[in-house]
Structures are given as structure tokens and as C-alpha cells.
Amino acid sequence: MLDNEFSNNKFKVEGKEKIVHIQAAVNRLYHGLEKSEMLWNADTEEELRGIIKSLKEFAEIYGLDQLQDSIKQTMNVDKVMNPADGLTLINKILKVCDTLLSYIEKNMFHCNVCKNDVFFLPDSSSDEPMRKQNGFVYRNVKYQLQGKRNYRCPICKSTDSDRLIIAFLEMIQTEKEETLRMLHVAPVSAVERYALSRTDICYESMDLAMPNVTFRADLQNMGMVEDETYDIIVCSCVFEHARDDIQAMNELHRILKPQGVCLILVPLLAEMRETFIEKLNKVGFYVNELGMEWFGEEFYQKCGFNDDSILCVATKEIQLVQNEKENSELPDLYAENKLLRQTLENLNRRLSEVEKLLNRQVALSKMLAESNKMMNDLIAVKDRKIDNSRWEISDPRIQETLWHPQIMSIEDTINEIVENKKSIARFGDGEFGIMYGEQRWRFQKNDEKLAHRLKEVVQSEEKDILIGLNDFYGDLSTAKPERADGLRSYLTPEVRKQHYALLSKSKLYANAVLSRNVTWEMVKNQKRIWDKRDCIFIEGYQTRMGIGNDLFDNAASIKRILCPAESAFDRYDEILDEALKQPKDKLMLIALGPTASVLAYDLAKAGYQAIDIGHADVSYEWLLRGGNHISIPHKYVNEVADGYIVGEIHDPTYESQIIADFH
Numbered sequence: 001m002l003d004n005e006f007s008n009n010k011f012k013v014e015g016k017e018k019i020v021h022i023q024a025a026v027n028r029l030y031h032g033l034e035k036s037e038m039l040w041n042a043d044t045e046e047e048l049r050g051i052i053k054s055l056k057e058f059a060e061i062y063g064l065d066q067l068q069d070s071i072k073q074t075m076n077v078d079k080v081m082n083p084a085d086g087l088t089l090i091n092k093i094l095k096v097c098d099t100l101l102s103y104i105e106k107n108m109f110h111c112n113v114c115k116n117d118v119f120f121l122p123d124s125s126s127d128e129p130m131r132k133q134n135g136f137v138y139r140n141v142k143y144q145l146q147g148k149r150n151y152r153c154p155i156c157k158s159t160d161s162d163r164l165i166i167a168f169l170e171m172i173q174t175e176k177e178e179t180l181r182m183l184h185v186a187p188v189s190a191v192e193r194y195a196l197s198r199t200d201i202c203y204e205s206m207d208l209a210m211p212n213v214t215f216r217a218d219l220q221n222m223g224m225v226e227d228e229t230y231d232i233i234v235c236s237c238v239f240e241h242a243r244d245d246i247q248a249m250n251e252l253h254r255i256l257k258p259q260g261v262c263l264i265l266v267p268l269l270a271e272m273r274e275t276f277i278e279k280l281n282k283v284g285f286y287v288n289e290l291g292m293e294w295f296g297e298e299f300y301q302k303c304g305f306n307d308d309s310i311l312c313v314a315t316k317e318i319q320l321v322q323n324e325k326e327n328s329e330l331p332d333l334y335a336e337n338k339l340l341r342q343t344l345e346n347l348n349r350r351l352s353e354v355e356k357l358l359n360r361q362v363a364l365s366k367m368l369a370e371s372n373k374m375m376n377d378l379i380a381v382k383d384r385k386i387d388n389s390r391w392e393i394s395d396p397r398i399q400e401t402l403w404h405p406q407i408m409s410i411e412d413t414i415n416e417i418v419e420n421k422k423s424i425a426r427f428g429d430g431e432f433g434i435m436y437g438e439q440r441w442r443f444q445k446n447d448e449k450l451a452h453r454l455k456e457v458v459q460s461e462e463k464d465i466l467i468g469l470n471d472f473y474g475d476l477s478t479a480k481p482e483r484a485d486g487l488r489s490y491l492t493p494e495v496r497k498q499h500y501a502l503l504s505k506s507k508l509y510a511n512a513v514l515s516r517n518v519t520w521e522m523v524k525n526q527k528r529i530w531d532k533r534d535c536i537f538i539e540g541y542q543t544r545m546g547i548g549n550d551l552f553d554n555a556a557s558i559k560r561i562l563c564p565a566e567s568a569f570d571r572y573d574e575i576l577d578e579a580l581k582q583p584k585d586k587l588m589l590i591a592l593g594p595t596a597s598v599l600a601y602d603l604a605k606a607g608y609q610a611i612d613i614g615h616a617d618v619s620y621e622w623l624l625r626g627g628n629h630i631s632i633p634h635k636y637v638n639e640v641a642d643g644y645i646v647g648e649i650h651d652p653t654y655e656s657q658i659i660a661d662f663h
Helices: 002-034 042-061 065-074 083-107 127-133 160-171 189-197 245-255 270-282 297-303 330-393 410-419 429-435 448-458 481-490 493-502 520-526 568-579 594-605 616-624 652-657
Strands: 180-185 201-207 230-236 256-265 286-290 311-315 423-427 465-469 508-511 534-540 557-563 587-591 609-612 658-661
Touching: 002 042, 002 083, 042 065, 042 083, 065 083, 160 189, 160 230, 160 256, 160 297, 160 311, 180 189, 189 201, 230 245, 245 256, 245 270, 270 286, 410 423, 410 465, 410 508, 410 520, 423 429, 423 448, 423 594, 429 448, 429 493, 429 594, 448 594, 465 594, 520 616, 534 568, 557 568, 557 652, 568 594, 587 594, 594 609, 652 658
Parallel strands: 180 201, 180 230, 230 256, 423 465, 423 609, 465 508, 534 557, 534 587, 557 658, 587 609
Antiparallel strands: 256 311, 286 311
């Protein structure tokens, strides 16, 4: 459907130029016949038939039914008997061209997001069934900032509210190297793309259920966010879902900076405007309603906004516009009475619908029973397929096309490291994501140079450097059901194809899970790596390996090189130079995200034994706490929602171990 609408809009946008060409051709015919320089003949008739056909297509695609009927009834080339009749027909054609051009000028607008001239798509009212299902009693009512006609851009898919938000954000400009911190609650793609394109905005997103947000939280309880954190907050269509909208407003007021702005979008009934504003005022917000006077009449006309297109901007200490409250309450009472009458009519209509539904109940029950039987039959067939799949896949003919990397056990991997002094660089979903331009973790942004280096390392054939992989490409029968399901969801055919493009069938890979401590036996085996060794920890400055636990108590000595907690690869050259200053008999233990894979490789090639140790310390902390994946006080933990919020420590032993600090 969207593809068809896009094609229609493309046809419309190009229509203006084509109709102008048609006008020129028709004028040429008109002047030729008028001056008797041209005769009415078969060529003239054929040219006009083509023009009339094009006009019919334009009238149809613009939805001008009346104009289609006029073309059909009055534009008949076969009835032209002489040049005079031809001139009459041409005059009718020119009038149709004028009508079409007038329609285009009236209905074509400019999208301020993608910068294209377009015919906006109308609101499909796709939300009406959802509102009805959730008991929303109002139908076809007037909302603030939800245009029915000029709703969605066919090219960039931005809505009218997206376009007005972005117009406001474009007015916010920074000075010199100032960076604004922005929180997007319940993010929408058009606004997210715009914010991420701004180098002066540090963008974060939050939602309770959506994937790929910075952190998941309930708007009514954002305890992980400190007071007065954000310069800009965009809150899209959330308050109507909140159990306690006043509490949600209080939280937004708490985390907004004194000079900040909070853009609030709600599918707000125009009649309920005052009530909503009073609630925002109650928690301490100024409410600024920005409309045509703020953005400019020319902008509204050019970009297709109507008088109801009003953006609600809440502020704490600044007031953008002065709101004048009406002295009389009669308009509010009239609007409320009108709304109640409409509600009563809707309830009566729903009672009638319920009666009809009761009459259908018997038929629906029968259909449900038949559907259940069909579903049970399908499930039985699926179960039989699953039971037989092991034998089908084990067929040697299948094995020629299906393969998975050869990965040694964790114990064999540690034996290679301890007994043969091998180094190891580990690769998981985060590293593969960066190599293919996908950012899976907060602590490392996408970086083309890092992606190139990671590809170099994973395809390395250096005999003293192990390449560690997660052993999840084949059998998952020993994994917990929820983990197995998660791995199957991650390893789509496209992701598996990306991994296999960089891996070798013949190579024996190490087991990357040597860095995880799930059992006490694994801890005992892992501690063999640094037993009685002089160690250099290269870690994020809030990683703090071994602080508060005894994981490294069997090491002979520990020194630390502290690196940025996030995007450490930005300072890679400085980190590598400092590491190369250390004696080569030191054991390098690296916990630095994807940067660790490249650093372990480069240090190993320089003659050091370097171990990409990853989550060894964090997983040990979880083991000490019963295996629960939770935040660890004073340590950066990327695998929990608020793990990046870390307190400071004052530990003389820890501080004495630091030999360099790049954070």
C-alpha cells in the first residue's frame, strides 16, 4: 500500500512539469488551426487523443472524479468535424490544464524533514480500532497536532508532529563546542534520525518496552537519572498510557535542566486542552503553546500545517510565550456539554453493536472450535518435523552445505594459554556488529577504522594468537531454553552469513567463553592464567578488575593502565604506545570491549602474551551474588540497564597500581 501511495505521489509531484508541457503542445495546435496554418487531420486527432488520455490519468491519480466525468463527456475527438470544432475542444483541454495546475499549487507542500516538495498522505485513521479496543469512547474528534489531511510524508514517512518537532529543534543552536544532552521518550524514527545527525546533541532514548533504546525504564520512575540532567526532552505519546500522569510529569520536571525544554506530544482532544495544561502547571511547568505565530505564517502555508498544529513545549524557568486565559468559563462548559452529548451517542451506538455481536456468538464459537482443531493439527505436524530434523540434517549430503566453526573447549583453550603461552583475541556479537556497521553496545560507537582492524584480526593466521569465538553456531541442546531461544533469534540467516564470510572451515578456534565465570570450577581453571604472574591490567577506568573481590589474589603483582570507559578506540594509539613501554615478561590482561581484540593482537605480534579477558571480573561478581545479572557498586557493567551509572571510589591500593590514565 505504501509503495503504491509513494508511486502516486511521485506521479503527482512530476505532474506540474508534465501539464505545462501539455499546455504548450495544445497552444501550438490552437494557434496553428486558428491561423489556418495547419489542417485538421489524422495526426492532429491522434496527438489530441494522447493528450486527453494523459489528462484522464492525472485527474484519476489526483482523485478529481468530477473532472474525470467532464473529460469523458465533453472531450470526444471523433465529434470534431472541422477546425472550428477543434478549436472548441482545445479550449476545453486548456481549461482542464488550468484546473489541474490550480489543484497542484493548492495541494503541494514542502517537507521540512527530507526537503522534498510532496503531496502529503492523509491520516489513515489506523489508530481508531486500537482506541476502540482499549475503551476510548470518543470517535472522529479533533486532536491537537494530528492533521487528518497533510499527515505523513510519502518519502521520509515523517508525520506532521515529527515535522513540527524538528522545526523547533532546528531553532535550537549551540555556541562553539557546546553539547546539548537530549532524552527521547518513546522514540520515533524521524526525530531520532535528525537528533543523531546533529554533532552538538548527545542523544539518548528511553522506553519501557521498545528494543534498541539507550535504557529501559518507566516514565513514572526514572531513579537511575540524576536531577537536572537533560537540556532537551521529547516525550511522544506516553501520558495517555501512564497509570499516574502527574507522577510522570513530576519525573520529567525533575530531570529537566532549569533552562531546558520538554516537548510533549499527546493525542490531545482539543476540548481537554485546559485540563492537561493545568496538570503541567501543577508540577511546576510553564506551558508554551507554539503555533503559527511562533513558526511563521509563511512556514505553515509552505509546509502544510493548519491552525490546529500547535506544539506543547514545557519549561521550568523560561517562558517562551505568554498564554492568555479566557475570563469566561462558558466556552469551556459549552465544549464539555458537546463532548458529553457525543459520548452518549457513541454509547448508544455501542449498545446496538453489542446486541449484534451477541447474535453472532454461536457462529463464532463454532468457528473457534474448528480453528482450534486446525491449530492442533498444525502443531502436531510441526512437532513431527522437529523430531525428524536431526536425522535430516545429519545426512552427509546436507553437511556439504551446512557447517559450523570448529571451536575447542574452554579447558583446552586455557591449557593453550597457560602451557604454550598463547595470546587470545575474542569475538562476540558486539565485535561482529561493529564489523558490519551495527552498534550493539553503548560503550563502543561505530568506527570504520576499528571495523577494518577487527576484520584483520579475526582472519589472522598468526600461530601464537588464538581467535576466540562463542560456541553457539551448532548444537544448543545443553543451553538453558531462554538462552537457546535468544541465540536462535540472534543467529538469523543474514547474521550467520556475515559471520561465515569472515571465518574458516579448516581453522580451529578458541573458546571465547573462557572469560566468563559461571561455576567455581571455571574460576579455579581461569585463575591458572595469571597464577604467580606479574600482570598489567589494561581496562576502562571504571572497570576496576579485582577491586572488592579475590579473583586476582594469586597474581604476583598488578599494575593498571586506565582507558576511557566508552569508545576507548578513540585513544588507541596512546594506549598501545604506553603498553609497549612495559617489560615483555609482563602478562597483559585486557578488558576494553571490542578495542581489546585489536590490542591483544597488536601486543602479541610485538612479543607480549596478551589476553582479552573481557567480563571475567563482572561474571565473578555475579557468581558471588548467586548468578544474578545486576549492577555492581563502583563498576561499569554494560549488560544491565543502569550499569553505566558508576560511583567513584577511594582505594589506596587501587590508586597505587595505576601507572597511566587516559580516561
